[in-house]
Amino acid sequence: MSEFLYLYRGGDSSGSPEEMQQTMQxxxxxxxxxxxxxxxxxxxxxxxxxxxxVKGKQKSAVTxxxxxxxxxxxxxxxxxxAKDIEEAAEVAWGCPIFDTGGFVEVRPxxxxxx
Amino acid sequence: xxxxAVERDDHLFRHEAGRMVAALTRIFGVHNLALxxxxxxxxxxxxxxxxxxxxxxxxxxxxxxxxxxxxAIDVLRRERTARTFAPELGRLLESEWTLVPVVHELFGAxxxxxxxxxxxxxxxxxxxxxxxxIALILHIPCGFSVREIAxxxxxxxAAIEKRINRAKKVxxxxxxxxxxxxxxxxxxxxxxVHRALYLLFNEGYHGASTESxxxxxxxxxxxxxxxxxxxxPLASTPATLALGALMCLHAGRLPGRVDASGExxxxxxxxxxxxxxxxIAEGQRLLDLSAVGCELxxxxxxxxxxxxxxxxxxxxxxxxxxxxxxxxxLLVIRPSPVVALNRAIAIAQHQGAERGLEEIHSxxxxxxxxxxxxxxxxxxxxxxxxxxxxIACVHFHMARTLARNPMExxxxxxxIAACQSSDSLARxxx
Numbered sequence: 450m451s452e453f454l455y456l457y458r459g460g461d462s463s464g465s466p467e468e469m470q471q472t473m474q475x476x477x478x479x480x481x482x483x484x485x486x487x488x489x490x491x492x493x494x495x496x497x498x499x500x501x502x503v504k505g506k507q508k509s510a511v512t513x514x515x516x517x518x519x520x521x522x523x524x525x526x527x528x529x530x531a532k533d534i535e536e537a538a539e540v541a542w543g544c545p546i547f548d549t550g551g552f553v554e555v556r557p558x559x560x561x562x563x
Numbered sequence: 564x565x566x567x568a569v570e571r572d573d574h575l576f577r578h579e580a581g582r583m584v585a586a587l588t589r590i591f592g593v594h595n596l597a598l599x600x601x602x603x604x605x606x607x608x609x610x611x612x613x614x615x616x617x618x619x620x621x622x623x624x625x626x627x628x629x630x631x632x633x634x635a636i637d638v639l640r641r642e643r644t645a646r647t648f649a650p651e652l653g654r655l656l657e658s659e660w661t662l663v664p665v666v667h668e669l670f671g672a673x674x675x676x677x678x679x680x681x682x683x684x685x686x687x688x689x690x691x692x693x694x695x696x697i698a699l700i701l702h703i704p705c706g707f708s709v710r711e712i713a714x715x716x717x718x719x720x721a722a723i724e725k726r727i728n729r730a731k732k733v734x735x736x737x738x739x740x741x742x743x744x745x746x747x748x749x750x751x752x753x754x755x756v757h758r759a760l761y762l763l764f765n766e767g768y769h770g771a772s773t774e775s776x777x778x779x780x781x782x783x784x785x786x787x788x789x790x791x792x793x794x795x796p797l798a799s800t801p802a803t804l805a806l807g808a809l810m811c812l813h814a815g816r817l818p819g820r821v822d823a824s825g826e827x828x829x830x831x832x833x834x835x836x837x838x839x840x841x842x843i844a845e846g847q848r849l850l851d852l853s854a855v856g857c858e859l860x861x862x863x864x865x866x867x868x869x870x871x872x873x874x875x876x877x878x879x880x881x882x883x884x885x886x887x888x889x890x891x892x893l894l895v896i897r898p899s900p901v902v903a904l905n906r907a908i909a910i911a912q913h914q915g916a917e918r919g920l921e922e923i924h925s926x927x928x929x930x931x932x933x934x935x936x937x938x939x940x941x942x943x944x945x946x947x948x949x950x951x952x953x954i955a956c957v958h959f960h961m962a963r964t965l966a967r968n969p970m971e972x973x974x975x976x977x978x979i980a981a982c983q984s985s986d987s988l989a990r991x992x993x
Contacts, residue, residue, distance in 0.1 A: 462611050465708030466576035469607045473576075476615035495612040525616060 460551020580706035804853035811846030812869035883913035
């Protein structure tokens with residue numbers, strides 16, 4: 450088994466209260482399914498949409514986020530386990546983020562073993 | 564982690580939206596309704612992001628309310644120089660010493676219950692026509708979006724949006740939310756609220772939308788808001804109780820009215836074992852409680868009629884004489900050709916189809932029934948029972964052209980088929 454990071458990017462989940470509740474329930478169900486299928490290594494965290502970007506050699510190079518365009522902004526992350534990247538990507542298709550126009554970036558965790 | 568509480572209330576977000584907007588509008592002032600709605604949307608976004616990962620908290624309603632409260636405090640601090648908030652709270656919100664305690668108090672359970680009621684009363688502003696009042700009630704206290712309301716009324720988004728925006732302007736133009744405690748026009752406004760909830764319930768029961776989920780939701784919302792009225796000592800009048808009784812007794816029959824395949828069944832052909840006995844018992848209880856004081860409202864009489872029906876094991880077993888006399892009373896309180904038509908149906912049950920037809924032909928203002936599909940449908944039914952299937956068929960064809968939705972159309976078509984088989988039976992006998 451290998452580990453992968455899901456980065457949840459973009460997606461506009463605003464809507465009527467009813468729609469938002471449904472979106473929320475889909476996510477809760479999906480996370481539960483990840484766990485039931487043994488893919489969940491760490492459920493991860495949601496991220497605030499704000500932040501700072503720190504780069505360059507001088508302290509003056511600290512800028513306010515968002516760093517990417519809103520549609521690509523990372524909204525949260527989850528650590529999963531899968532056989533290989535193909536399976537990790539396949540599993541990601543079940544994510545409710547696609548209903549709201551977002552996407553999942555699947556990144557293999559670099560392995561220590563040779 | 565257990566999503567138990569959300570399952571308990573399938574419409575938690577929607578219901579809490581109404582309560583949160585009411586509480587926030589009280590603090591921000593009615594002119595800042597849009598700001599209150601933004602804060603609520605924000606709270607939901609936050610809940611969505613956090614709950615995705617952490618699961619639904621044990622008390623999700625309290626979590627949402629606390630989030631809205633913290634956002635409100637942020638907004639009050641950030642914008643107190645740029646905006647004016649509720650004028651009656653003015654100074655209390657300006658000082659850091661009083662701001663937080665005041666907001667805490669206004670988010671207390673009792674305060675929110677009052678605000679929910681204030682909002683309902685405010686939506687029934689006398690300057691608003693009834694359809695606007697109903698749209699506003701569905702939008703604010705019930706938390707439906709414009710699109711959801713439009714789909715329930717088979718109306719366009721643009722039309723509903725226009726109606727709601729106009730209504731919001733009237734609402735925002737009033738100085739503050741309707742003051743429930745000690746208002747001189749309280750009872751007049753309470754009547755308007757009753758009427759709006761009654762119409763909302765009817766829309767769910769008879770309305771245009773064919774999707775049974777939508778219809779059940781409209782009835783459910785009317786029932787819920789009638790419950791909000793009942794829980795408030797001032798609003799829990801005999802008329803309020805009678806209105807609740809009427810809704811429960813009718814809603815109890817809903818499962819028999821439309822079957823699993825979406826077919827409409829008249830009271831005479833309903834499978835009464837499918838009625839909801841608990842709702843009917845609750846309706847009966849409320850009806851008993853409503854029988855105090857000296858005021859006899861249309862809701863009392865309509866609930867009494869529904870109660871007679873709910874006690875009968877089958878249509879033949881119904882105390883039709885009692886129903887006719889209740890319709891006589893109802894005609895005095897609220898004269899209308901539809902009420903007169905229902906009275907004629909009861910007379911037909913009691914004294915025969917021919918007598919029923921006579922009654923129908925003598926209804927005052929019969930012209931006002933010209934677009935009502937159940938008027939020709941009733942004529943057809945009584946003609947059929949009188950052994951004149953060919954005439955009945957003409958009436959049913961008329962009803963078919965007036966039918967407001969496919970469910971009504973299929974219902975009438977079944978009756979047309981019944982006329983035709985009865986007609987051919989008569990011919991073959993000759």
